[in-house]
Amino acid sequence: MKTINAICLIDDDPITIFSVKKLIEVTRITENVISFNNGIEALKHYRNENNTIFPELILLDLNMPIIDGWEFIDNFSKLEISKTTYIYILTSSINPEDVNKVKEYNNKYPFSIKHLIKPVTKDKLSSLSFHLEPEEKK
């Protein structure tokens, strides 16, 4: 099984953070999990040049105070590290508007943006590591 260098988890729901972190531990797809309660904190973290570990995978909640998931992506795209990152939108939403927006953002930015429908399970996390093989982007 391929391991991921680091996973970044951004969600304002403590239960989600707790659960997903635990599941990541259990599946052992990475040794390195970092979590934020909102996008601003995450951006702050990655703007700091001392933090040299860039996560290959970001699990991102959409509905958050101050800046929502989309705004986070807009800002995150401006960072150097973003190019090799995969972003999974962590959502329970089946709102078609959100589905369309994911596609739109995927086309808009060089990194891959996909859905990860809640609930997160061990199996879903395990399969993620396979999907992280570098894809040819258009």
Place this chain on the structure above:
Amino acid sequence: MALLSANGKVMETTEPWNTFFNNEYNDLLPDCITAAVKNKLAEGEGVFTCPEGNKSWFQFFIQPVDGNLLVSVKDISSEKNNEKNLHFLSETTQVANIGTWLYASNNELLEWSNITKDIFEVPDSYTPSMEKMFAFFKEGNHLELVMDSINQALEKAESFDIEAQITSEENQDKWIRFRGTPKKNKEQTTIYGTVQDISEKKNTQLQLALNEKQIKSTKRALAENKQIFTSIFNSTFQFTGFLNTKGRLIDINEPALNFIGLQAEDVMNKYFWDTPWWRESTKEQKKLKKNFKKAAKGKFVRYEAKILDKDSKTVYIDFSLKPVFDDYKRVTFLIAEGRVIQEMVEARKKLKESEKLHRMLLELSPTGLVLNDALTGEFLDMNNSFKASVGYTDDELYKMFHLDVIPKTHKKKELRAIKEVLNNHMYGPYEGFYEHKNGELVPALITRVLITNSTGKKLVWSVVQDITHIKEKEQELMEVINVASEQNNRLLNFAHIVSHNLRSHASNFSMLIELLGVEEDVFKKVEIIDMLGSASKNMLETISNLNEIIAINTNLNIKTERVNLRTEVEEAFTNISELIKSTFTEVENNVPENIDIKVVKAYLESILLNIFTNAIKYKAPKRYPKIVINCERVKGFTVLSVTDNGLGIDLEKHGHKLFGMYKTFHGNTDARGIGLFITKNQIEAMKGKIEAESEIDKGTTFKIYFNENY
């Protein structure tokens, strides 16, 4: 006989002498004989008149016998009388221009009188003969007739009286009447005859005959003419009749008779107005009588009359009465004429009806219809709908021009439209504007059509559909659509919220339970179970919020009442007085005392509480919060505005989410993202609305619109 002496003395007389002279000349001689003896004449004639007055003609001969003279007397009275007759005849014939002739058969002598010679145009010295005379007669019938007649006279002593043609010596063709009466003696026949020039009479006769012929042909022509006339009279489609001056029918043609199915004798000599044609109505009869009187006085009358046909059906005719005058300008008779114009009348009737119908449709049409002169723009006709749309009366409009009722701002566009109409004969439908008398704009859907009337004048018919109401309705509809789409959005949003939020909770449960399964550490299991407990609590809260929103939107348990706005604001402040005090918040209630609004009181309390606590909760860190409450009225709404001096919010970025569910903006840990969503739902449930104005780091103003009609 008497014997005389040489000196003329009577010596002796014979008995016949004495008897002849009635014994007067027994011893002397009559004077005539005495004179003849003296003059030694051998013969002579004399006349003896006897005492009774009778005259006796005598002829005497004197012969010398032995120295004596013998006188013999011959009675020639009868001859003399003939001679006298002849003389008389000659005289009279001369006067009557009748020539005489005489032919004696024994010596074949023919004698002509001078007049006869004149007729044959020969000189007086001419000596006629039978042969020569025949030569004058025209060969053929004429000559034969003459020769036959003369032969008959000679042989059978028959008189003749013929007319024949001669050619005179001077080569003149003449007609003569040629008569002869034979007298037969013992051995000879004498024919006495007359000749009369009858050329003139003959010519006259011929002329007459000719005239007669002409008259005959004229008569024939007349007869033909009459026939032609009659056939025309009877075969024309027109009804024609003749009336005498009393109004009685003198003649009538067949078409008229056939039309009513009668014979001439049925109507002849009847008063025209009493005839069956006119029994359509007494009104028609009276009308005819009246007009006949006019016509009888010499006036030509013509009018449309209604008459009956043989099926007693009313038929319209073009009827006229024409008086005919004599030389003295008196009316002698009248010509009545009629022509069926049923089709014309019916067509006219139909036209009238259709005109009436069109007029009615025009008037009843809810669409404005208006006729303008294409070039001057003058108003020529319009219906009520149009008048209603522009607010002018007919009289006003007839003095106005098209552009007078077009708003100034649209004149250019209208001029272009008119140009289009003139070029393409039609323009529209297009949306244009008229200007009402009161100055208001009247939106209209207009179609203009160019027509040319019978006099070549160009006119524009316009169909003007006043769409003011449609526009208003459109506006209303747009509002309704807005409300509906807003509600629809809200509903959709709500559905997503429900699914999203419940799924969030459910997925949390699912994840925690999965963890519980894989976790072996008991302490960690306890931690997970705690988490499950809080997840369950969160879910209950969410469900309760959703319930609240559903309750608001379905207007359950709703109870409205009239409250004083200022008082309500004060009460809200009282309820959060602890918070106000602890945060050093300044409040300013500028709501006038007299403003009452109708609301669901619980909603109002919840709204005020939420807005006020928000104002304090999101205060700017470097200044004490201040809340200012104002109130104004805007178009059916009482507007309460709540202004704070707090953090403010970037409405460009977050405006669309401000009143959304579970949207938080400031990262405050107690922000649940439900307050403004509920507030908005409550305000909308009371038919109001809420708006926000904000500037980051300056503050926010919420405007709450309470509907006065709620």
